[in-house]
Amino acid sequence: MKKLKKIIFIKILLLFLLTLFNSCSNNNIEKETIILAKTKISSLDITIGDNIIYEVKIISKKEIDYKFEDISFDERASQTRIIEVENETKNIGNYKERIIKYRIGFYDIGRFVIFPFKIAYEYNNQYKELNGDDINILVNSFSDGEILPPLKSTLSIPMTKYFWIIILMSAIVLSAIIILILFIIKYLKKKFKEKAIIKEDEEALNDLKNIDYKIYFNENKFAEYYFELTFIFKRYLTKRFLFNIEDMTTSEINQLFDKKEFKKSDYIINMLKNSDYVKFAKQIPKIETMQKDYDFCKDYIIENGNLYNALKIEEKEKKIRLKKLKRLKRKKKDIIGIIKN
Template sequence: MKKILFTICFLICATAFSQILSSSIEKKTLALGETNLFIIKIVNLTGQNVSAAAKDELLPFHFEEIKDSIGVNTHSYERKIEFAVYEEGKFTIPELEFKVGDRILKTIPYEIEVVNTAKKGDQINDIMKNKEVKLETADYWQLYKWYVLAALALIALIIVTIIFIKWGRKKKSSPVVATNQTLKELDSLKKKKYIEEGNYRSFYVELIDISRKFITRQYHLPADVLLTDDLIQLMKKNNTISQENEKVVEEVFLRGDLVKFAKTFPDKETMEKDFTEIREFVKRSSKDLEFENLRKDV
């Protein structure tokens, strides 16, 4: 009997002093551009710190955050996010991680359906009847002159582009220039001090964007339009990039995707390591191209 009472008391105390996370969504169905409210609460903090995605960066891409307010005291944490969606369809707010002390708490996922409330076939009535007006040649010129000028400018641009492609020398497309340009972009990223400030989301977004543009220029792979999984599969199939460099790209890009959707929170050491490895990958890229040229010659 004493053991049973002891067990019950232990469970009551554990429940009373453990952190409890709850979340709620105001509406599951929205009209285009209609605002919605997403609330996350954590109680029983007992003075522990709460770590989560930065302000205005908690929700995925399609959710336009309008207001992100955070209230914290020694006992509770509350985050209210007003958002809107400007595309039709079904969108998911995935599990979101909140680190309380050494514990990781997760919200439940929510599915939001966004509909267009305008009905097909709605009749639009004119306030006044249309009047017929006779136009002269000068009137037509005033109406369409900008279209004509734009068409002439477009034709001129096409001619200049053809001349440049046919006779111009693309000096900036050389591997050395692409490498140096990317190294300068990485140095600029380093100066923004995202790592020192712990702004991991902005850091990985810019790091991967720089890397994608570099892979597109240097290896002529469509890295700027492919999803991460498709890019990794293409690199392994293409064999242009060495296995060492493939491994660096795969690890950093996959971690960047997890950071983007608030599924992982990398520390400063990890961010420094990923930055250094991408920088070394850029420097080593010329060896990949030399090997590829030798293989083509053989």
């Protein structure tokens, strides 16, 4: 029982001390403080090979979000390097504290300038900035040229010329392989996408764009024109209506049209018959006829679209018909129920 009382007493005492410590910490910060920055540097005068610790302590209200712009160096930045950065954050009552420690090395003698950090924030809908001060560091040479101080970091071993050539060639070969693989993947994706996306109406219309009846007429290539035009149109009909029209003769297509209903079948048959006369009997058509047949094929393709969209429309129409049938059945049941009652 005594032990338990001692433990409780110790816990209460620790809690009291912790509360007291937090209150003391808060008292060190002025109540009107919104954001505060302090800096500390290990040394302003060093020997080449040494490094310094540059510490920035930022204390801000918890609800304040600020942007911290890092330190930078003067024109001798290539002879300066931030070796390590440590970040530490903690809460102090209503404030939050952030400590940033930079370990900086210098690789030449003389005076170096560390440009200040910048803290930007908004408070009461006002944009404000808090800037640090420039830090001047003096880097001295060794006091005794014969005695060197102990090394602070490992020294790099210079590699032979052949080693770097091998590394460079390996990197080039590896990059070439990666680029080739990416190119192949992109090419395959493109081909697959083209096959998946391009539908028969788009394909036919794109092919028709490559035919100019005026050029064929001026060059007296009448047969070639109708070979191209009828091939594109028959291939479209094959894919759109799922009949092998592409490999049929005009008479076979006529027999198919007698059995199956096709829009504007009379014009199609007449156009195919006339095109046969041009292709095989070397009949010379008028330019107006060539234009009329071209426009007919184009308009027919646009009007009838592709099989995919047609099936979707048909499916929607079926659903609408089914809904109507269900409604009619319900109405009949309701009427029969009313009559029975």
